[in-house]
Amino acid sequence: MEETRSQVDWLTRAVEALPDEMTFDAMQQLILSMVFLRQVSDVPEGEAQGRPTWEELVGQVAGKPDLVHQPVQRALRAWSGSYGKFRIDLDNEAVLGQMRSDSRVVDRALRDLIALLDRAGRAGAKGDLYDQCLARFSEDRVGGDYYTPRDVVRTMVGLMAPAPGDEVYDPACGSAGLLTEAARYVETHGGRPADRTGPVLRLFGQDINARTRSIAAMNLILHGLEDTLPRDIGTDNSLLHGSDAGEKYSVVLANPPFSMRMPLTDAGFVFWRYGPPPKSKADLAWVQHVLGALKADGRAAILLPNGAAFRGGAERRIRAGLLYDDVVAAVIQLPSGLFSHTRVPACLWVFSKSKRAHAATRVLFINAQDTGVQVSRGRRTLTGADAERIASTFNSWSKHDAADVPGWCRTVALEEVEAADFDLQPARYVAPVAAETAPGEDERRVRELTEELYEHFAEASRLEHELRDVLGT
The missing domain is CATH 3.40.50.150 (Vaccinia Virus protein VP39)
Incomplete structure (x- = not known):
């Protein structure tokens, strides 16, 4: 599925809604777990086996704007369990603990995240939303250790x-x-x-x-x-x-x-x-x-x-x-x-x-x-x-x-x-076939390569400073 900007902007807003002090791994874990919850719990009440459906969670959040973290954590625990050969643990209490101790900050972040997920998850197949997250997290972090484009x-x-x-x-x-x-x-x-x-x-x-x-x-x-x-x-x-x-x-x-x-x-x-x-x-x-x-x-x-x-x-x-x-x-x-x-x-x-x-x-x-x-x-x-x-x-x-x-x-x-x-x-x-160069193409390419070279210089300087900090020199 080709992604459009409108399909992935929700993730940028979701990241911005979370507290600044959250680590990248904690933020990623929380958002991916919430995306999973949003998709697996989006079922009729009769198929939920006593667990809260996504519709019910959205209603609970709307009804208790100051206690959002409580129904969210209950839902994460309820939808943890066995799925075929897999055991999924969605209980993110440790992740939520990384947020500020002020519960109002936690509740506001979760309320915004749920609202964004509610809108974003209405279109496409269940796996599409998760795919979008994986792609964007790979782009936003140096080190694509788990994602292939x-x-x-x-x-x-x-x-x-x-x-x-x-x-x-x-x-x-x-x-x-x-x-x-x-x-x-x-x-x-x-x-x-x-x-x-x-x-x-x-x-x-x-x-x-x-x-x-x-x-x-x-x-x-x-x-x-x-x-x-x-x-x-x-x-x-x-x-x-x-x-x-x-x-x-x-x-x-x-x-x-x-x-x-x-x-x-x-x-x-x-x-x-x-x-x-x-x-x-x-x-x-x-x-x-x-x-x-x-x-x-x-x-x-x-x-x-x-x-x-x-x-x-x-x-x-x-x-x-x-x-x-x-x-x-x-x-x-x-x-x-x-x-x-x-x-x-x-x-x-x-x-x-x-x-x-x-x-x-x-x-x-x-x-x-x-x-x-x-x-x-x-x-x-x-x-x-x-x-x-x-x-x-x-x-x-x-x-x-x-x-x-x-x-x-x-x-x-x-x-x-x-x-x-x-x-x-x-x-x-297999040598490339020589093609005629459009007017100005060589100059444009030189500018691009020069900009790229300066980017490498800047990155090398940044890494040198980090290494010196580690070595204490």
């Missing part, structure tokens, strides 16, 4: 084209955006994710962060997907122990943290098929985990920083092993500026354990670096047409080959990649 999610899922009968696994599931989109894809292509009369789409998630698992669980419930998960979201460290139950999956989708350090110990780790990765960069450790979790005919899409495609040493050896094993199907260069938390350019790597004959010992490179539209300074987004073009190019190629398109895609034999020292950067094999 919707345009990237759509592209990744389109590459995999999941279907009923697939088992879809995300080893670093964050807010579960890739899993919910996989279910949406199945439904919009004629399948029914939870239809027990035929093949069933099954979803599996894993995340080491307890706060993130709670966000993911609420997201899945609001999208009506609690029955598509055979078990709760796994808690193990994927890089140390593999998938939570040691299962194999037909599809893996992953956006792991970019270039994180390896855990301090690799005891019990069993899937270094292509050799151990460097301790300073875990990108290709995630790749090996993903491949280790795939069935014999499985497929995967994983988002990685560009450096994983060309760095030397252990990573070069791992790339060579992947290519000689013929599991790399495609590498896709994405445009810069897609992520709010990093300017690091990224590629999508597509893996297949069952390439067709025409694709054997060959890799498809797609250079999509010039796609997307600019939405703000330094930020771009892929359009629906961009995502569809990327996915359809790969899916056509994987099924019955496809012709090279200058400036867009090219099929490259293993021997050529080997001669390039196993460099998997798409731009090395």
Whole structure:
């Protein structure tokens, strides 16, 4: 769903309504819990099983303007409990305690929040409001540790084209955006994710962060997907122990943290098929985990920083092993500026354990670096047409080959990649087609780059001052 300003302005007003001293995590927890409450309690009284409905809560708040926190906390406790495989705890007494001790401030903030949610939740599907919150919180905070932008999610899922009968696994599931989109894809292509009369789409998630698992669980419930998960979201460290139950999956989708350090110990780790990765960069450790979790005919899409495609040493050896094993199907260069938390350019790597004959010992490179539209300074987004073009190019190629398109895609034999020292950067094999520059375009671009450079200088200065404060120098 494409968001409009009118659909998300309510969240800006909701944040402004809360006391200034609330931490970001407390504010996020309260708003997401209230959004969940607003949606799950919006049922007829006969279906509420004795719990207060949203309509009743709105009426109670209107009738007791000075004691809003009391019915809110009762409702949060009442709607906590089991939802399929998940246990949801909405009791935010600890969060409310972070507000000022003046109950009038608490009541006013909650009253404003409920009024905003009451209006915002009347349109769209139940999961839409929650999706809007996740997107905006990711934009407002440096560190998108749990959220993958919707345009990237759509592209990744389109590459995999999941279907009923697939088992879809995300080893670093964050807010579960890739899993919910996989279910949406199945439904919009004629399948029914939870239809027990035929093949069933099954979803599996894993995340080491307890706060993130709670966000993911609420997201899945609001999208009506609690029955598509055979078990709760796994808690193990994927890089140390593999998938939570040691299962194999037909599809893996992953956006792991970019270039994180390896855990301090690799005891019990069993899937270094292509050799151990460097301790300073875990990108290709995630790749090996993903491949280790795939069935014999499985497929995967994983988002990685560009450096994983060309760095030397252990990573070069791992790339060579992947290519000689013929599991790399495609590498896709994405445009810069897609992520709010990093300017690091990224590629999508597509893996297949069952390439067709025409694709054997060959890799498809797609250079999509010039796609997307600019939405703000330094930020771009892929359009629906961009995502569809990327996915359809790969899916056509994987099924019955496809012709090279200058400036867009090219099929490259293993021997050529080997001669390039196993460099998997798409731009090395697919050069952009030179285009005529519009009058003044070069000057405009220089101004943009200059502004961006000064932004980097300012950020570096800020970080230096923070570091000096920490070190006491």
